[in-house]
Amino acid sequence: MTPLSASYFQQLQQALANAGLAEPVLVIDRDRLDTNIAALKAMLPTGMGYRIVAKSLPCAELLEYVAAHTETHRLMSFNTNMVMQLLALMPEANQLLGKPIPVQALRRTLEGASAQLRSQLQNQVQWLIDTPTRLAEYAEFAESAGIQLQINLEIDVGLHRGGMEPGADLEASLNGIHQSDNLALAGLMGYEPHLTKLPNIAGWPKRAKQGAARQFQLALSQTAAIFGQDFARNMVRNMAGSPTFGLYSDTLLANEIAAGSALVKPSDFDLPILKEFLPASFIATPAIKVSKGVRLPGLEYANRALGKPQSGKTVFLHGGYWKAEPVYPGGLKNSSLFGRSSNQEMLVAPKNASIKVDDFVFLRPTQSEAVFLQFPIIAVFSGGHITDLWTPLPVTA
């Protein structure tokens, strides 16, 4: 695999120019994506299911590509609009909500849905429930609408972003589902991305990992006590995200993991546990103005020495202010004095930088979920050429 050297970006520059592209695009390097898909598959233990975190790969063609190459029919969605989007895109897929949704949003979605969609929303979507109160709201709605909903319970295994810890609330919720004609338990979810981010001080990460496993195991035991061992073993036991799926070497605790970001590896995912994964997405945007020196607005009218231009070069980008860091040409920096701009971002380049007007500048996203949605086109780079133009999904919330 070509390393992220100057020659890599020069080749990409040429490929974009050959494809006639001259405005900001998001680039996905498909060869690097393939390496990442292979790395993910190699890291999953036998029998471990893989659920694609759709919000982190928000592009129809990309989701289809990943689903085909990982042979999964499981998606994680994050709002009702995304649920509908993904049902249209992959009508056979099963979805698990990655966050709890107000019951009113569910009501609104169901009321506007065709008979076919109503059936999919009942059978193929697992609605995440974090509290007994929300469960009661869902139960009341499902009863009044005469429908059955698949429920997945969010378990707090240490992230403390919500969900239930093992104990009385979980027990009441499990019993509530067990006794309901309108709710069916589909599984439990215990998300724990903090486990690989804690500082390695005096065994802290190890204890946190053991603690997360203990909490999830207790939640599973409570489930087994009410629904039976077989049910608890075979239901969805979802854990992990990109930073943590590599922690699972068997399916005793989790029987599926969810991940998305690792496959394109934005810089927030530069973690030792993802060392086999390659950065596979970049922003390419033209430098629309390049000038010698760094002139700050109005500075020539300031007192004496302050008014002198600083050394270096000034580059104005087509667009800017993305969640991303410049990576090529080398040495480009944001100017804290000039400030940020989404329209024409100013960067400062070293004095000897060879960048010219209309050359592409490359930035590496820090995250994928927001950044991918900011571009009209995703240019697919493979074998030294732009092979396809994909389109990001319409924004949902």
Ligand SMILES: Cc1ncc(COP(=O)(O)O)c(C=O)c1O
């Ligand atoms: C519930 C849940 N699971 C898994 C993930 C992992 O997503 P990614 O692999 O893109 O970090 C997320 C991300 O926010 C999440 O909220």
